[in-house]
Amino acid sequence: MDRRSNGSTGPSSSVNGGPATRSGYHAPQPNYNSRAVQEALEQLASIDLIDLCNESKVEFCRATRDLRSCGRQVKDVLISCGHASLCAECSQRCDVCPICRIPIPKNVAKLCRRLYDQCLEAHLIPKRGDKRLQEKEDGDEQISADVQRLYSLFDVALENNLVSLICHYVTDVCLDESAVSSDPVIAFLLDEVVVKDWCKRTFQKIITELQGIYNLEAEPMKSMLSLLLKFSAQLVGICNVIEVLDSSFEGSLSTQLLDLHQLQESILKTKQHMEVMIWCVRREFLEKVRPRYTDFTSWHSLVRERKSAAIKRSWPDSVNNSEESSGREGTLFIEDALVNLEIEQGNTEKLVEGLKLGSLQKDGVSSILRSKIEGVAGCYPFENVRAAVDILFLCGGSDLVVAKQAIFLYYLFDRHWTMPDEQWRHLLEDFGATFAIPRQLLLESLIFYLLDDHTDKALQAWFTCLWSGCGIS
Ligand SMILES: [Zn+2]
Ligand SMILES: [Zn+2]
Structure with missing residues (x-):
């Protein structure tokens, strides 16, 4: 069970209230036939x-x-x-x-x-x-x-x-x-700064609405899908305006441009995060697909085992194989990939003032805070699908979205591998189709996962999978 079974569904999730209690929802709606x-x-x-x-x-x-x-x-x-x-x-x-x-x-x-x-x-x-x-x-x-x-x-x-x-x-x-x-x-x-401020204000409003929706449980969140799709379209709209502003600010104060670019980056990340959220909401965060591990702790220790095996491979002479005392980074693909995200994160950390993208994560805390203390790589394996989405798509630059998707896939492979195909493979195909991920990348994520796992069973499975074309199309 990798779902959080602690108090995360307690009072904190209702602090923001549902979106229905927010501004405008009970106001008369325009009648589009009038x-x-x-x-x-x-x-x-x-x-x-x-x-x-x-x-x-x-x-x-x-x-x-x-x-x-x-x-x-x-x-x-x-x-x-x-x-x-x-x-x-x-x-x-x-x-x-x-x-x-x-x-x-x-x-x-x-x-x-x-x-x-x-x-x-x-x-x-x-x-x-x-x-x-x-x-x-x-x-x-x-x-x-x-x-x-x-x-x-x-x-x-x-x-x-x-x-x-x-x-x-x-x-x-x-x-x-x-x-x-x-x-x-x-x-x-007449000043274009007025338009820029509109973009910022509108984005802030959308963030506030999203906070309310993202703190709901999977089922009620599903009923908000159409609203999420509307916000997604609006974010695209704001991005279009920002692109026009970007060319208009050319030659003007660099602070204006910097401000604009940070706003753009925040919007892009919110949108990328939202797209994966929408996918997850439709799939109810895979809550009905059981992970292959009986509990989170056993998975966590398995990943640590894989890591020390990786260190042993890289430094066979090392007397002490424990990761803490060797002080060396493991060579697990997933860690390298996450460390890359982290390096980029440093550059994009300063987002628009007053806009806290971190507030979009479940209950507005935990996951990203943990990623700051333990490093993004230290968060692996992610506690659940939601934590994976939050850490991956709210941290690191928006230009790394393909890498983030690959890591997410890796996580899904890792979570479900050795489960019967029919229980989870269609999800990967669906993810690939939704995000236009080339079959090549799907295969790569799987291979990276399997090659890190050096047990005979995994290699056997890998060969079988190559011969059978992996079942991914
Ligand atoms: Zn007149
Ligand atoms: Zn008068």
Whole structure:
């Protein structure tokens, strides 16, 4: 039994609560068959991107009444001139637009809902966030309210497969030297740093949601699969935006670029980890596939036996074969491979501030902490499938993903080898197919595993496997 049977399912797993208790889940959901939603999305998709700034800006009614402005928030634009200058009530009384003095026609439709409010009313933007915004009404707070509105519109784009809109906002608006504004708020919204911060904020939100899901048990996690797939698609979307930003930041401050690259690395790792998690969730973390070892301790001591055998092979003259006193690294394939991950980990350790990918592991602790104390190699054999996924795919660089997959396969071989084929081989085939792993690599992982294991039984099995084509296709 390699499942953790200790208190890991205790109170700590419910600290974060399920995702259902998180923001937005009980808010009214947009009805995608409704006209309101379709019109809002159509307008968003076809908007002139520079207008996204104007749509994001909070405007207050400029009608004068007793020499004081009315002060209500403007939710519509005047059809006649396109300015968001009057609230609905004042537009009935005024003859001209207070900004441009163009006459407001009588007896026809005068107003058209602003994009942000249209999205709000269609529930594409959750209302709760908007209420909070309306309370902040002055100075710096106002800028942040405008930024929040722009972000809400970006969120709607991300949710609705319109991420190219954000990419184009960077290339066509932020990078357009002629797109300037004397309005400080608009000028601020035109800066690509605003977009970068959106990426960071959105990624942080996804991480928070994932924490809740990843702390569930295997069964309830399965019911969250569609949500995981949605987040996976959104991470791809954010990555696309970051790639566009990356080229736009060329020649700018290296700190900006570094920040961006660290964000990108964190997102890539989260996504790679999530892909393996999704595979595991579908397979219920192989909980129903029994490992070949009766308990974890027996496996652990077997791996140590293999290691000292490896040392004996490498240094046959060594008087003392115990690994501790020899002070030499064993030559097990798995250890070498894990040590490589560790070296790379040092370089990628500094991830984006405030983003703790470690919080994505089961209960937000244990596995990675252990990998830091004992070294990644010291964690082998991984306690269970989940620990393997967390240690491998949350540590080390994202560019090592192929090596990580190979190690994961090795782990699966090691865990199940000598079990009857029909109980577990299909899982490896499925893993290979899901992650487009070449048959060659599947074979290599198996061979590395078997060659480390020098017992006659393993070698015999290896030859049999080579002759029979390994049963892996
Ligand atoms: Zn008014
Ligand atoms: Zn006007």
